[in-house]
Amino acid sequence: MLIVWRGLGWLVPVFAFAALLLSQLAVDAVYGDGFYTANAWPKQVAFIVAAFSIAILGAYLNHTKRQMLVDEETGEVVGKAPAHSLFFIPIEYWAIVVLALLFMQFP
Numbered sequence: 001m002l003i004v005w006r007g008l009g010w011l012v013p014v015f016a017f018a019a020l021l022l023s024q025l026a027v028d029a030v031y032g033d034g035f036y037t038a039n040a041w042p043k044q045v046a047f048i049v050a051a052f053s054i055a056i057l058g059a060y061l062n063h064t065k066r067q068m069l070v071d072e073e074t075g076e077v078v079g080k081a082p083a084h085s086l087f088f089i090p091i092e093y094w095a096i097v098v099l100a101l102l103f104m105q106f107p
Contacts, residue, residue, distance in 0.1 A: 007084035008061055012054055012094045019050035040106055047102035051095040058084070058092025 003010070023046035024036040036042050062083045069079050083090045089097070 003086075004088065005084075005086045006082055006088075009084050009086035009091055011057060012086045012091055015054050015057065016050045016098060019046045019053065022046075023049070044102060044106055047098055047105075051098040051102070054098060055092050055095035058090060058094065062090055062092060 020043065023042050027036045027039075027042040028034070066080045066083070068077050070077055085091065086094060
């Protein structure tokens with residue numbers, strides 16, 4: 001499968017995987033080995049944390065930090081730089097996709 005991203009769009013799966021991994025490590029450290037795999041709520045919390053962090057990342061990168069494109073000849077602002085995206089979807093919208101995966105995985 002070909003992964004298509006623009007800018008820092010590759011951070012979406014990294015944030016999602018990191019949230020799940022950190023959740024597993026923290027829950028197993030507190031409640032004992034095997035608790036993460038035996039219960040669904042740690043995974044649900046990890047999905048929610050991943051969605052929240054991806055939304056903040058996308059809002060920061062695509063709305064706060066995006067550079068303005070300036071025409072060199074006239075000095076006019078002609079638009080903004082391309083948005084950071086994964087599979088042609090801007091990063092902040094991936095938070096909705098992650099939440100949809102949560103509700104599909106844990107009905």
